[in-house]
Amino acid sequence: MVPVQAQVLPTGQESGIVPEKIRDGIDLQVNGEHYRHTGDPQMPLLWYLRDVLRLTGTKYGSEYGENGADLVLLDGNAVSAITQPIAALAGKAVVTVEGLAAADGTLHPLQQAFIDEDAIGCGYCTPGWLIAGVDLLRRKPHPGDADIDQLPNLCRCGCQTRVRRAIKRAAAGKAALP
Ligand code: FES
The missing domain is CATH 1.10.150.120 ([2Fe-2S]-binding domain)
Known part of the structure; x- marks a missing residue:
């Protein structure tokens, strides 16, 4: 049997791959809770809500958000979540449909x-x-x-x-x- 040799991977310098700097994170509020996003700052808010926070009430309508399915309240104003990169939301407050009811479950x-x-x-x-x-x-x-x-x-x-x-x-x- 031929012995298997460990593959030697090139270092960052040799491969030309430059690791990204560690990100500070972007702080935002969603439905009154504080979150820090350390992933891609250009991630659309819609995917952050659905895929990261698992708040799936907000829906995908189109990549331009023109049919209203992906609306959230951003500092009180309705905006399309697919068109908002997380980078634009530092320090802002988002309310999704999950945040409309009162804390005791009473519907809006x-x-x-x-x-x-x-x-x-x-x-x-x-x-x-x-x-x-x-x-x-x-x-x-x-x-x-x-x-x-x-x-x-x-x-x-x-x-x-x-x-x-x-x-x-x-x-x-x-x-x-x-
Ligand atoms: S699209 Fe079905 S209730 Fe509006």
Whole structure:
């Protein structure tokens, strides 16, 4: 039997491979918790949420985020998570759909309104609608149909009419009524 010889690998200098410097990390808050990201600073927030933190409520819609499925609140404003590199989020606060309910599990009034109005089909678009709706209600406490129709969200299940009713129900403060 021929003896197996250990392979001698070239050193960094010989191979021309220069190891990356150890990164300091990027600090951000997600749903009130502090996190430090030490991976690729250009990683889109959407993949950080889904693949690293396992917060899978925020959905992939497209690489440009134009259909609203990947919306999160960034310092209170709805933004597309696929278009935000972690490098741009140092010191910022992100809220995902998982962060909308109260700590004791009480649903956000808009979540309750979606249930009350049966505004959920397959549910893929729902987290994005909820984030967009929370942002809209903050900017315009009593939105009309035209305001709601201007949101970037799309629903392939045809729930737009019920989504309108749900957002207006939450605006009217009826979300928790039987
Ligand atoms: S509920 Fe299915 S895409 Fe909107």
